[in-house]
Amino acid sequence: MNIQKQQRIVIDALEDVKAQDIKVYNTTGLTGLFDRVIIASGTSNRQTRAIASHVADQAKRRGIQVIACEGEESGEWVLIDLGDIVVHCMQPAIRAYYHLEEIWGAKPVRVKLLPQGPAQAAFED
Template identity: 65%
Template sequence: MDIRKLQRAIVDGLEDVKAQDIRVFNTSHLTELFDRVIVASGTSNRQTKALASSVREKVKEAGGEIISTEGEDIGEWVLVDCGDAIVHILQPALRQYYNLEEIWGDKPVRVKLTNTSAFGGARASEPLDADEDEEEQDDGSGAAARASKPARKTAAKRRTQNS
């Protein structure tokens, strides 16, 4: 399966169950085991389990294969191995503690996250230019990292900023 199609299916599955702070990273330069790491947050054990289930369903619908799923019994950190992409779904406290973005996040992938449409589903998009490489180019100014962040703030971020 094409990595862009796989990545889009995963992000769609996460958005369908309202995952928070979805990040996609190109890891092909770090390991040969997988090409993408996707990190997202769920607010409860129930939501993290539902997010993992949605990802599995969307990937299978797109023609992909699920290698394994780990952590669903507890639901605080669920890992879904989709072969060329690994999905980490964590509750916010664990995500902050383990800071996976620091390990895998030096090459963010531009993924357009959209609000839920009238048909009930949000969709990830391709890069803006078909000839453009899908990973951000970092010129040292930090612009690539800023560009990869979603424009909207999550409710959890607003609460912590207002506190």
């Protein structure tokens, strides 16, 4: 399965459970370990864990191997390793503190997201 299809599965799963502020970064030029980093926020420990669980479940259902899931105990920051894609589900305060967007690049990959309100920017492939 190509990276765009995998990326779409993850984004759809994130949108299914109302993840907020979804950003996708192309990391092929930065690391050989994975091709995409996807960062999303949840409003509580419970929602962050639910987001991560849903992403992992949907990935498995679609034939994407879930290599590891870390951080489910606290729910502040849950990482899902899907091989070519690494997904970070974070609470806003944790996300602001670590600011992963700065590490992976200032410009996210352009993907079409469902509108989440007037401030949500829609990107297209």
